[in-house]
Amino acid sequence: MIAQLFDKAPCGYISFYDDGTIFEVNETLGSILRIDKQALKGKNVESLFTLPTKIFCQTHLFPLLKIQSHAEEIFLTLLSSDGEYLPVLLNAQRMEWEKRMITSCVFIVVPNRKKFEDELVAARKTAENALSQNTDLVAVKAALQKHTKKLEQQMRLVSSQNQELQQFSHVVTHNLKEPLRKILFYTEKLQGETQLPTMEKLARSAQQMKAVVTGLQQYVWLNEKANQYQQVNLDAIVQNAISQLTKEHDAHLLNLQMDVLGSLEGDEDQLELMLYHLLDNAVKFRKGEKANVIIKSTLLKQNAFRQVAGKYDYQSFIKLEVTDDGIGFDPEYKNHIFELFRKLHSGEGQGLGLALCKKITGNHAGIIEADGKPGISTTITIWLPLQQAAFGLQEALPGMLNP
């Protein structure tokens, strides 16, 4: 009698073990699904669900039942034997039954409620969209106003500083060059006439000064020239940098191992100059006979916003890691190493190469970092975006630099 009532109850009933195996069903559920109820026993309860419902069960319902032991008014979709989608509401209770844990569930088919809910959901979505657009708009407006003022101030400051800087660098480079050329010329002439050791020192100092001025000129060049972005093959420009390098050092001084670096949008001349300086540093500051350099390349995503808080735009970057086995440096100085004319080691170099590299990565909306172990190695890591368009440097920079 009770069993019959249970079979004919106006709701579907099912219970299953923790592993999902169905252990009891009633006739109503069988007729909802249009499957003989005996055929349901022993099957996995998941086989009654549509795929989206299966995902929902795995990510939400089953974990909930496992810890909370019950769930009410859950909306799911059953799949009948002839492929019909049946929206149902579920109540479930997990409990011990004959020394095993079972979950006992009832289903009510709710096609009308579903229609009603669909409309509710649609209406809520429209409201949500309108609200979020409105809220976003208000927030964006306020932020824009704030930033425009700040930008205006900064633009003014930058442009006046830039003008001064430009004048200054022109004075330094052009106006120094001519007297320097003369000093060099007369020093050489004097050297022919007298053999004083002082002359040797004078000549060396003048040569050093020439190197500084040339370096400064490169730096000024990087500041003033408009960036010419095009697709650049990094592997090819490494080769160019190496051939440039072998004009100044013995070819055997450099032993380079590298990944396929790939290509990106950038200024070819600048990137080549950067790689040249990185390799040149490795050779200059080598420890033994040879500089052993490894260049690794990884493609990854990074937030393009670094100054503005709370903004996210994940863009593809190439990460280049240039590691040598040279004399290294104390990581305490890793933030100072990129300063213009900063020298961490006496002897070789003007302290210019890494400053130029920093300038170049900046021109590409990239980042450069240095890490070192004294006496062991130096690693320079550079992140360069694959595409320049997202950074709008083409539009922004020349205007700012040439007011």
Add this chain to the structure above:
Amino acid sequence: MVQQFLVRNNVKDFGNGSQPMLFAHGFGCDQHMWRFVTPAFEDDYRIILFDYVGSGKSDYASYNPERYQSLQGYAQDILDICEALDLQNVILVAHSVSSMIGLLAAIEKPSRFSHLIMVGPSPCYINKDGYIGGFEHKDIEGLLETMEKNYIGWANFLAPQIMGNADRPELGQELTDSFCSTDPVIASQFAKATFFSDNREDLSKLKTPSLILQCAEDIIAPSQVGDYLHQNLPNSTLKQMKATGHCPQLSEPGETIQLIQDYLGVTA
């Protein structure tokens, strides 16, 4: 600044060991998913639990739709926590979508992580270009719809009631509270970030050794996906579990613990 991350992500930091084990929950749940597993590691490791921003008891005001529309934003949560606690040599135990979030974090900062333990991972859920992820686009749309429908009945779904955990009443209460606070808009965006993600091209970049725990009959991460991961992840170990479904840490915590211990015992 960095200390804010600990509040933002509801970070719990306990245990008697020194090497950190960071447990990352998946989509649809929060740090409570690990409660049957962490006691086994408390004596030997420093345990760190957290909720992603927008899940559990995290700070919802910190949710930024731009940031969390991709798994990168979630990976930043992991890196933020590592930075705030200055964690090194981290064993990252990651469930479901967190496996790929952890992968992105470990690719970005390889020096922080010693091992990546992936529970039910998948690099791509959608079938495409001959790859079998298990789902079509429309299945995910269906999931989003199911989730939305259940937010209508949210109040009932999550009503704080006294549960069947007579011996540990606080357990059910806590969970209800945290599930309760899940925001439907955020949950839907997390679902999209999860199920529309495709990290197959990132797999070869992982340098950290990894363990893949593959469940039986897991529709979310089927066994061919586990095989695909094992073939494409350098230095990975694949373990087939007896546990069925997608949450072995709940259904078979003992087996889950044993496999993690075996792996750490062998590789540590």
